[in-house]
Amino acid sequence: MDADKTAMQPAVQPFGAWMRAVQTTMEQALSSFLPAAADAPQELHQAMRYAVLDGGKRVRPLLAFAAGELFAAGPQQLQRAAAAVEMIHAYSLVHDDMPCMDDDALRRGKPTVHIKFGQASALLAGDALQAQAFLVLTDGAGDAACKLAMVRLLAQASGSLGMCGGQAIDLASVGLNLSRQQLEQMHRLKTGALLRAAVLLGALSGKLLTVAEEQALDRFAAAVGLAFQVVDDILDATADSATLGKTAGKDAADNKPTYVSILGLEPSMVLAEQLRQDAHAALLPFGHNAQRLRELADLIVRRKA
């Protein structure tokens, strides 16, 4: 590399500006990767778009983009990887909110999909979003082996040994006294698996990973995934519905075990901070390139909603 160029690195964008840029990019990308609202069947496509667009903090796409910076991933591949993970996340929320599951009427400050479109459309929109996620991964430029690895990772993270499995354990645990270990296993599957997929798919958008790279990212994702849930539990116990954009205090009302109910509020906050530091430690091998991932770990632990 030219020595002058090394010396002339561009000024690093502040985190907030970077985050807003990714969110804006992803809103457009998600919109373009979803069927148009005017295309038949229109109500299904409108429900799919309603479920995905104009909502959420886009934590998973942010993780994918941050991980993509480790290996200079191209923007097209990153957008597809991030969109696929976000579509899986969105479909899981649609199904999770349905009356036979959590029966929630409010999500991101708006009526949930089954309230707005009816249960049958919500069921189908979720199903179609899962298929769309895998479809998005197969399109565009990029190496077939790399794309196939992404499909495989996303399918594992979404299925019965990942997100769906975690939701099944969650359902079965209502009213039970879970140990801290059982609670952790549930969350590792329910939310952790997909957060890990976001990190690994982002990294895979740059290149196939070495074992050491994958292990370091796994450690980071495990710490951030768990921290995410601990903070969710803290916020559910302390924030109000308007701030959260969803019904607060629902876990206690539903008699669901949480970190706050098992450990108490103060120890849960200590744990979240410890996990933030674990996440930073896991990133040491990546040096400067991991700045965005470090900043995201900070955001996930210190968020207020």
Add this chain to the structure above:
Amino acid sequence: MDADKTAMQPAVQPFGAWMRAVQTTMEQALSSFLPAAADAPQELHQAMRYAVLDGGKRVRPLLAFAAGELFAAGPQQLQRAAAAVEMIHAYSLVHDDMPCMDDDALRRGKPTVHIKFGQASALLAGDALQAQAFLVLTDGAGDAACKLAMVRLLAQASGSLGMCGGQAIDLASVGLNLSRQQLEQMHRLKTGALLRAAVLLGALSGKLLTVAEEQALDRFAAAVGLAFQVVDDILDATADSATLGKTAGKDAADNKPTYVSILGLEPSMVLAEQLRQDAHAALLPFGHNAQRLRELADLIVRRKA
């Protein structure tokens, strides 16, 4: 090729024996491609296995295996392709039977998944089966480009412009007077898209397809897919629940448009026979290798359940 070997072709297995062999092979393959019932989360895995195993005629796997014979596809690849399509089919039945959709209590002569395991488990089992279908396609031997083409085809066939889209149109059409053209479009998506995927994934298990090969198989799949639905409508109007293994006369009771309600019974039977002949005609370019596909077209039109 050695002239002696050409003259000494093995005796062709009778169709019934071939069909039973594929069904037996696929029962074992599906079982091995699903998570074990003893693995946690057990109830979810039991529901997934209940939804897939020990039931159905395996029409889609039969189509995949028959199409695989066109290009001497290997048994391992064929089993994965066929299992993936069958898992998508099985998940769609689980969700379709739920109270917010068709609200059916009986399927293949057994209680439906939500009756046996509850609605939440049925929802999750269907979701996890869809993920498992894509996972199965990424494993095993075979070319990455070919596998990625299969993932793409299956995702298209399952999503909002395929099966899910057809179900959405079906839901929206209850009580409406559909034209024959609208009914055909609905079925082309609802059942035709996945039958087409079965044929094409089976063929792709042998080799990447030329445009001419894909077009011929598309014509075959379109005719067989439509015939399948016309015969379904005829059977719903004429057979009893015990023979069908599901509730007969349900379409009329639900005020759903069918070929029988639009065309009448006799013209529907004439149409089914015409489509069977169209399917045969589409296979002419493949000659002798298409024998199983021809026999399957005959079976689909002439079945009694």
